[in-house]
Amino acid sequence: MNAMAETKARVARPLSPHLQIYRLTLTMMMSIVHRITGIGLYFGMLLLAWWFISAAGPNGYARFEWFIGSWIGRLILFGYTWALIHHMLGGIRHLIWDSGRGLGPSEREWLVAANLIGSIIITILLWIIGLLAMGGSV
């Protein structure tokens, strides 16, 4: 009887501290960014499907080109490019960690910084190549 009463009573056990209790670190930030870019890419897949479907005819493709050529379309495409590269490099980082490598304090900081800097550099390079391929017309 005593034991039953004890299990029913809510025991105020200490809870494990949640995110906001810790000092925000770069690795934490990048973990969140990996999820956010993943969610962005998830919905960005709609754009890819639209592109493929629209390519079947000139009218549909003109509509797609008009959207992607508009400033909002360009902005989405630029964000999509960065999210794709960032998420891919982040994925490589996670695969390295999965192998048990690169988990030391300085190594993981280095990997995360390389992820962020690498994604920005590659995105800018891709857009320069892309704009050159289009003959410099923005």
Add this chain to the structure above:
Amino acid sequence: MSGETHIRTPLAKVRGRGSAKSGTEHFWHQRLTALANIPLTIVAVVIMITLLGRNQAAVAQILGSPTITIIMLLFIGSTTVHMRIGMAVVIEDYVHDETAKFALLIANTFFTVVVGLAAAYGILKLSFGL
């Protein structure tokens, strides 16, 4: 435990009983598709850059060529599987209301199947020239 004599070792008791060797399916598939997505994404981005500024007829012809179609179908397949598992993890982590969680998990499956099928249909239509 209750004082009986056990001749079998704890390992012998556990062997073949615990894991059905399927518990890590999502974990493994997420990494498998991640690995596949690396070369597929690089190739897909290169293809997309070469298509910039071309007219519809040229885009349709290039995208519909056998090699490009196969690469894009692999890209779509691997990506949508990866998307579905990834979004399911996000939903399971942040949505704690049971009804909302299941509704979103179902919506996640529907979305990834529809968007994957639509993209695959788009590319196959170009390839078969229908």
